[in-house]
Amino acid sequence: MRHLVLALLGALLLPFAASAQMRIDVSGVGATQYPIAIARFATDGRVPQDVSEVVRGDLQRSGAFRIIEQAAAMSDTAQIDFVDMRRRGADAVLTGSVARLADGRYDIRYRLSDAVRQTTLGGESLVVAEADLRYGAHRIADWVYEKLTGEKGIFSTRIAFVSKQGSRYKLSIADWDGENVVTPLNSPEPIISPSWSRDGSRLAYVSFESKKPVVYVHTLATGQRKAVANFKGSNSAPAWSPDGRTLAVALTIDGLSQIYLIPSDGSAPPKRLTTSTSIDTEPVFTPDGSALYFTSDRGGSPQIYRMPVSGGDASRVTFSATYNVSPRISPDGRSLAYVSRRDGKFLVVVRDLASGAERVLSEGGREESPSFAPNGRWIMYATQAGGRDSLVAASVDGRVRQRLTSNAGDIREPTWGPFSN
């Protein structure tokens, strides 16, 4: 097990770097690490962001790559000394260039070469605004990751989370590595349960700003927000249907907390889905939208159940502990992540739904709010370590774990956004 600490110094020196300083600790490595040399991208010195450094950070933190140091800048058109690259152990070489265009945008060109066969694996170009240079770098990392592993990368995806600084709560969105933070909502009252619509355009969450839990839908592009569930009692745990038109919520409108469906624009009254004499909460839709997983204590202890969206009987899914909550379903619908209390610890467990095989992903013991990356390879969750809340992204195979801590106070309630387009 290797342990390394990455301080993203490059990013922190930049003018638009977030004031909330994030730090990432990575532990563990993938089963096989692909050795890749990432050259510094050639520039004319007028580029405010070291694009290749961001690519390098992404690939390194994924655990799937071993980065071969390459000191000299190499443009995408540079002649590569493959013999030298092979001697240093690189199987692939990434080169590139960033140039400022007349309109103020930046032209990023990059090329991936196979050092073993001494051929090119392809190259592309991106034109981005200055503010999107980091995003462009993440797109390049996604492209390289997919070329070399065959799976879609998640480096250009975003995460939403809640941070508490002093007495104020912030709902924030950041790059997957915790950089580039924007804060759609800042409130003196708690904010919980953020949830991304599948197209990434809207966030639903619960805010206590009117001194009681109310579900809001926030359109990120416009900043417009609307209270879509503000009924008598508590309104909590919103979850989007795949088509974005429906929210499943937990309401106490009829007494005990039960699951209801409401239109995501709040245009119609809630339709009650569960009718138990116990507490039903934390609904989440399956990727095909046909069923819901949720938490209920109808069996005497909180467990995870599944029921059709059209109504009907709920069947119990979890059995191996007396406390299993916060279900999250993987994008392919085959695995379920949840928080399980075992030996007094609250751990993130991933269960293969077909075989029932389980893997304990976390080790801290005060875990909550698991959430899958859109490629299903990672799970992010909140944990308490040293009395502080921080976020962890753990690979589903259990090999790599990275912790995001912030100097800006406690961060929790993470939820991983969808693929960006």
Added chain:
Amino acid sequence: MRAALAQGALALALIAGASPAHALFGDDEARKAILDLRGRVQQYQETTDQRLAKIEAQLADLVSRLSNAQLDNQSQADQLRQEISKLRGQIEVQAHELAVTQRQLREQLATVDNRIRRFEPVEVEIDGRKATVDQTERKAFEAALALFRAGDFKSALVAFNQFQGQYPDSAYSPAVHFWIGSSQFALKDYKGAIASHEALVSKFPQNPRVPDALLNIGYAQAESGDRAGARKTLQSLIDRHPQSPAAQLARDRIATLGR
């Protein structure tokens, strides 16, 4: 209370009404009557208050008993609900365990089935005919045949003879006769070859190998110098199985015999 007051008022009204008619009464008497009446009203009031207090006490007692009963009911309902939840949980767990056990059992049965299947008779096709044989039997036959095909006729002969001893009634018997004869032929034991093939022809006259057996007998006779016998055997093969490939070979052989 109201009734008592009404009674008192009525009494006062009677007194007031009565006074002009009894103007002879002096003030003292009237005062006495009023005092008397007041006393009676007060008495009424006291009795009524006592009765009221008693009723109120009874009512309070009743209410408190009722609300106690309601609390009891509530806590019983809660207990029952908890009990139901617990039972429901147990049923869920047991149904799950049953499902798991059933699945395991099915898997185990499948494994056992697979194991048993290795020892169960299998259906094979021998010289165009379907037959059921033991797996060890089939393996022994195929092993002997492999020896023959590899050209190790000595070992093949030993193996086929062993097979015949071990499985005298095998569906492979006609084939075994044939391959024993063929092995003997290859080892130039023409006498033995003739005997083996003849055994096949006489025991299994309908077997599709009969024409080949007859051909081999003819060849063996020819090789051992019995030209007449060979001709006779080959001719009978041609007569009886004119369409067989063996008949064509027999015609060719007869032609060479003639020279």
